[in-house]
Amino acid sequence: MYEIISTILKYVFTIVIYIFIYTIIRLIYLDIKSMNRRAGLSDRKYPYLKLLNRRDELNFRVDESYVLNGNKTIGRLNKNNFVINDPFLSGSHAEFFSEDEIYYIRDLGSKNGSYINNVRIEPNTAVPLDNGDKIQIGQLTFIFVQDKR
Amino acid sequence: MKSYTRFVKPVYLVILINLMGFLLLYLYKEPYDNITIFAGLSIIALICLTYALILKLEMGDEYLFLIVSMLMSIGFIMLYRLDKNLALKQIIWLSIGIIMFFACYYAYLKINMWQKFLYFYPVVSYILFIITIVFGGGRRGANNWIAIGRISIQASEIIKVLYIFFLASYYTDPDKLNVCPITIKGLNIKINISRQLIFIALNYIFIGFLFLQRELGTAFLFFGVFIFFLFIFGSRISTLIINAIMACIGVVFSYFYFYHIRVRFQTWINPWSDISNKGYQITQSLFAIGSGGFFGTGLGLGRPDFVPEVHTDFIFSAICEEMGIFGGIAVIFLFFIFAYRGFKVSLMVNETFDRIVALGITLMFALQTFIILGGVIKLIPLTGITLPFISYGGSSLVSGFISLGILQAISKKA
Numbered sequence: 001m002y003e004i005i006s007t008i009l010k011y012v013f014t015i016v017i018y019i020f021i022y023t024i025i026r027l028i029y030l031d032i033k034s035m036n037r038r039a040g041l042s043d044r045k046y047p048y049l050k051l052l053n054r055r056d057e058l059n060f061r062v063d064e065s066y067v068l069n070g071n072k073t074i075g076r077l078n079k080n081n082f083v084i085n086d087p088f089l090s091g092s093h094a095e096f097f098s099e100d101e102i103y104y105i106r107d108l109g110s111k112n113g114s115y116i117n118n119v120r121i122e123p124n125t126a127v128p129l130d131n132g133d134k135i136q137i138g139q140l141t142f143i144f145v146q147d148k149r
Numbered sequence: 150m151k152s153y154t155r156f157v158k159p160v161y162l163v164i165l166i167n168l169m170g171f172l173l174l175y176l177y178k179e180p181y182d183n184i185t186i187f188a189g190l191s192i193i194a195l196i197c198l199t200y201a202l203i204l205k206l207e208m209g210d211e212y213l214f215l216i217v218s219m220l221m222s223i224g225f226i227m228l229y230r231l232d233k234n235l236a237l238k239q240i241i242w243l244s245i246g247i248i249m250f251f252a253c254y255y256a257y258l259k260i261n262m263w264q265k266f267l268y269f270y271p272v273v274s275y276i277l278f279i280i281t282i283v284f285g286g287g288r289r290g291a292n293n294w295i296a297i298g299r300i301s302i303q304a305s306e307i308i309k310v311l312y313i314f315f316l317a318s319y320y321t322d323p324d325k326l327n328v329c330p331i332t333i334k335g336l337n338i339k340i341n342i343s344r345q346l347i348f349i350a351l352n353y354i355f356i357g358f359l360f361l362q363r364e365l366g367t368a369f370l371f372f373g374v375f376i377f378f379l380f381i382f383g384s385r386i387s388t389l390i391i392n393a394i395m396a397c398i399g400v401v402f403s404y405f406y407f408y409h410i411r412v413r414f415q416t417w418i419n420p421w422s423d424i425s426n427k428g429y430q431i432t433q434s435l436f437a438i439g440s441g442g443f444f445g446t447g448l449g450l451g452r453p454d455f456v457p458e459v460h461t462d463f464i465f466s467a468i469c470e471e472m473g474i475f476g477g478i479a480v481i482f483l484f485f486i487f488a489y490r491g492f493k494v495s496l497m498v499n500e501t502f503d504r505i506v507a508l509g510i511t512l513m514f515a516l517q518t519f520i521i522l523g524g525v526i527k528l529i530p531l532t533g534i535t536l537p538f539i540s541y542g543g544s545s546l547v548s549g550f551i552s553l554g555i556l557q558a559i560s561k562k563a
Contacts (some may be wrong), residue, residue: 002176009173013166013472014444019221020162023487027159061260061562064499082314103409146500 042046045069047098047103047146049135060085072096073108074137088112088138096129103129103146112138155491160200163218167193170226170448177230177449184237185229191240192225194523199247206463208254209561210494216487216551217538223480224539227467231460235541242543246550253554263314264502267325270315271351278358283365305367306548310555312355312371313509319348320382321502345388363409366534372396373516374509381508417530430457434466434525438477445473460541462533465525480539481522488515491556497563507559509532511554 046069051062062084064070072081084136090110097104104126107114114121115136121127129135131143171189175181196218212389221243229236246519257263281295281304294301317391319326326344352375359368379389403410412427420428420435433456440451453459459469469477491511498504514537521540524531535545 003447003450005176006173006450009169010444010447010472012169013448014479015423016162016166016169017223017476020166021158021479021486023162024158024216028486085367096220103300144388 024141047129047131047144049142050145052134052141052143053139058086058139062086066142068096068098068103071095074112075108084138084140086138086140089140093137097126104146105129105135155160156312159215159294160197160218163196163215163222164193165197166219167222167226169303171229171371173448174226174229174532177486184233186357188229188237188240192222192243195240195247196222199250202251206557207350207555207561209489209559209563210490210557212490213553213560214486214495215557216483216490219551220483220538223468223472223476224464224536226448226465227471227539227540228460230471231453231464231467232541235460239541239543239546242546243555245543246547249547250550250554250557253551254558254561257555257558263506264318264321267315267318269340270311270318271355274308274311274315274355275309275358280304281362282358283288290335299544302469303542303544305362305364306544308355309367309548310515310551312374313506313513315351315551316374316378316509317502317505319321323348347389349392359404364533365410365413366524366532369520369532370513374512377512377516378509382505413530415530417527429464431527433457434463435527437463437466437536438469438474438526441470441471441473441477443475445469445471445476447471458533461535462521462540463525464536464540465522468539481518484515484518484537485562487511491515493562494556494560498559500562505560510556513552514549 008051038116047066048068049065049066055061063082065084066074068101073092073095074080074084074089076083076085076087076089077091080092083122090108091111092108093110094123095106095108097106105116105121106113106126107121109123113123115134116127116129117134118136129144131144131146135142135144167189171185171192173191175185182329200211200214200218203214204209225236225239225243230237284295294513295304323344326347329542352371356368356371356375359365359371376389376392379392383389397494400410404414416428416431418424422428424432437451437453437456437459440446445451449469451467451470453470456463456466465477465480468480472479488511491507491514495504495507498507515532517537518530519532519535522530523529524534535542538546
């Protein structure tokens with residue numbers, strides 16, 4: 001009896017293992033495909049924020065650049081588009097949005113404030129950004145880069 | 150992510166394999182032993198818990214653990230069939246390993262200055278080596294165990310991780326390795342030793358210690374990783390060639406001067422001449438692989454117990470015998486995609502140190518698999534080393550999970 005079960009199951013085993021390998025490879029393939037799509041967005045069509053801090057001096061994860069393709073919020077909470085775990089940031093710190101090719105920043109009433117070129121901006125007021133503006137939020141300093149054609 | 154749900158979730162397949170395997174093992178011998186079911190369920194529970202936590206806490210790459218859990222499941226089913234008590238012990242090691250996996254994951258992410266301890270890694274490793282040589286016990290011709298109470302630990306498994314960190318912190322910033330010119334008093338000669346020479350010397354001390362402990366497999370493994378690193382990061386190709394030539398000379402030298410190495414080569418070239426004695430292990434392994442056929446004899450229907458050390462180094466022969474060549478190829482495939490994932494993590498991450506550590510860990514796993522599988526199928530001379538995540542061995546499993554935790558942490562950063 002055991003021989004029969006074992007003999008049947010050995011085929012099942014092999015098939016299941018290969019289905020597993022197939023699904024993993026498939027998922028990895030989908031993963032790579034979606035990655036290429038994401039990478040395509042970061043061409044220089046959109047302006048972006050470039051980090052000026054040295055990343056190894058910060059004890060939290062932060063990217064080298066953030067692309068502003070659409071409205072983006074920045075802050076500590078997970079609901080933001082750019083989640084940065086800087087203790088000096090507020091939960092929702094600031095918002096970036098664009099109107100007619102002009103990009104604005106709006107401080108969302110953060111505790112420590114946002115600074116453009118070392119000047120603190122009013123909370124909840126849209127401030128237009130120019131290429132090369134220095135944006136300070138929390139411990140982070142970004143530079144706003146917009147290639148105008 | 151939504152479109153993935155069309156397909157079977159891979160983790161269900163891992164559960165299915167475990168369920169089928171342990172059910173079969175439950176029926177294997179009368180009287181039926183309920184511990185079998187318990188063991189199977191605890192392995193499934195451990196895998197599911199870890200996988201759920203990885204997904205819940207968004208711990209980066211989820212495929213790494215999935216692939217490892219499949220390898221582990223095959224290993225556990227085979228091990229339980231070979232020796233029930235060893236498998237139960239291994240389950241305890243697995244729980245320790247998973248705890249270490251999470252601990253190392255968080256430790257690696259929280260502590261941001263691993264690359265600063267350049268001197269710390271070799272010093273600790275050498276101390277561990279010396280402790281093993283002085284206090285260590287012998288087992289199977291290798292002198293590489295430290296006994297703490299009833300547990301014995303294989304120090305070289307921990308040193309593997311330290312070695313990768315040492316290589317990574319050196320290649321992140323080679324200038325950190327201080328070079329002090331040696332002055333011989335009276336003679337007024339200043340000898341400047343180049344930084345790279347010191348680095349290579351430190352590497353050879355690692356390999357030398359392993360050689361002294363007769364851990365040839367691990368020595369070979371370290372040397373392989375070292376050569377790969379020279380190839381990838383080394384500035385000059387001549388260093389690589391000189392090292393390769395040196396290694397060849399070393400092998401030829403040790404062939405003539407060390408009996409146990411000569412035996413390895415002789416059994417590799419012609420195991421049939423002394424089949425009842427020196428060549429017994431490798432020939433039995435070949436018989437086992439051969440008798441399996443394409444789909445194997447079926448679990449519990451073969452006789453893998455003829456192969457000495459079948460539960461550790463030779464577990465691949467047992468897999469080939471009872472699950473067939475297709476099962477064996479599947480294991481190799483799984484290691485392939487694991488290595489691919491590891492290299493991908495290494496390519497995606499930004500910081501140099503993380504990059505090199507990920508590369509080192511992946512290389513370590515890949516080469517280790519190659520060395521033992523090559524040995525078992527008589528492709529290269531046999532050197533005793535465990536098959537990662539499959540073979541029996543507490544230190545090996547825990548060290549595997551430590552490396553996996555670090556790799557997972559790096560994939561989170563990527």
